Amino acid sequence: MSEMRELLELTALELGAAVKKGDVSAEEATRTALEAMEEREGALNCFITRTGEQALERAKSLQARVKEAKSPLYGVPMAFKDNICTRGVKTSCASRILGDFTPPYQATAAERMEAAGCICLGKLNMDEFAMGSTTETSFYGPTRNPWDTKRVPGGSSGGAAAAVAGRECWYALGSDTGGSIRQPASYCGVTGIKPTYGRVSRYGLVAYASSLDQIGPLARSAADCAAVLDVLMGKDPRDSTSLDVPAGGLLASLTGDVRGLKIGLPTGCFGQGLDSQVHRAVLQAADVLKSRGAQLIEFDFPVMEYVVPAYYIIAAAEASSNLSRFDGVKYGWRAEGYEDLADLYCRTRTQGFGTEVKRRILLGTFVLSSGYYDAYYKKALQAKGVIKRAFDEAFRHCDVLLTPVSPTTAPRLGESLSDPLQMYLSDIDTVSVNLAGLPGLSMPCGVDGAGLPIGCQLIGPPLGEAVLLNAAHAFQLETDWHKRSPYGKEAF
């Protein structure tokens, strides 16, 4: 038992090194993860689909070629959020409307991880179509936070964050449209990064808001995230918005040296509505970086009140358009008892989508509809321009920005859904990063009085992944928040 726990507490890179060295086989690692899933899934519900048998087969075949291993993540078990298409494995977006949809193709991100030697344990729970901040809108029931199962894991990549924190896998791929990697990472005490828009191909990622969506890792450390991004990043001819810029080398670039790094603290992110314990922990994280030679600069970020409305207008507008493809004809689930084609569409969509998805489709359709387009959608795009300018200005005198990830720690199940507007407002610290297309990282930096993890966000300029990861790495060399496990210290 204690050996199992020890193995589960390793970082992905530590496990990858142990597999390469022969200290542990890919199969042993996989079995250990499957045992952990068996033990914890009843309480956590991180997975929608488990692929244990395929994982063991895969582990055996990888083990046979372990000498040829190139990636430091070779043979490390992981899992994908269920909006990333996996060939031959059901991909549901946690929605009834996709039924048992089984993609005939592989997302580029999944293809790249596979080429690096990953072992996929299954598909992770999420808010339906990634719309939500708690993983409670899933058709497959909520995921629970491993630190306190009465609490939500955050969302929408809640299954991913809870599986990594709950030691059911060593890392996971999630997606982030308005904070969906960073906020659950924060609530669950893991490290997650949303790369610059265009860094990772979106081919095979089921679209929520195409101009904002980005795939990224959730893992146990900044170094693990760097290793995953080294595999994921790069131009993909199948996603014309993917960036044709040099990629890779992130892991090798981590020095932990932050001397002279100019860290901006936007005063607007530390004001009203911020929990005092979160406030204190995030400022302490800034002080840790300062103690290693970074320089802290407070500055005014005058656009905070506009970020949530601009984000929700743009995201809902794109969602209403993207989700029009779900009509019960070509794939997924179809309602019964329809009279004609229009009735088939209506019944399938009305019964197939959950409440939050319908709310955003209606909101998005409204802001795009004739007579309201200029007042809402066009205005939001202009606000986006203003927000981008504010970031441009900030990065003229800062190298990175440091903020909270979320104003509070994880709420209790059922607390957020009753008031959608309140739930939207809790995204205040993360959505602006997507609007401006910037990289954003969440790292554990403390716990509150109830023992719940607190996250600190680092925001970088476009293509600034290296500087973010290095700052987080520096922080993690100095502290052990990222190593804390909800399963105590039995292993040590």
Added chain:
Amino acid sequence: MKITAELVEHVSQLSRLRLPQEEKERMTGELEGILAYMEVLNTLDTREVEPLSHIFPIKNVWREDEVIPSQTRQELLKNAPTGNGETFLVPKAVE
């Protein structure tokens, strides 16, 4: 602005959704609250700002029109709720 039941009905039709009465009423109130909050954007001066749709200056991307293998019809029809082995099946669309 005032969100009426008629407006929600109109937008539902555009979205091919048919909400039960109770859900429609709740949604009307919620949308009104959300949109009222979004009015804060009107306090932002955007007279000199162009709407920004794509964040980075990328242009249309061209590629050679090469024929590459794609999925087989059978493979794609596997996910359809109903098909006849050759096509997707739907109720008659034009009388």
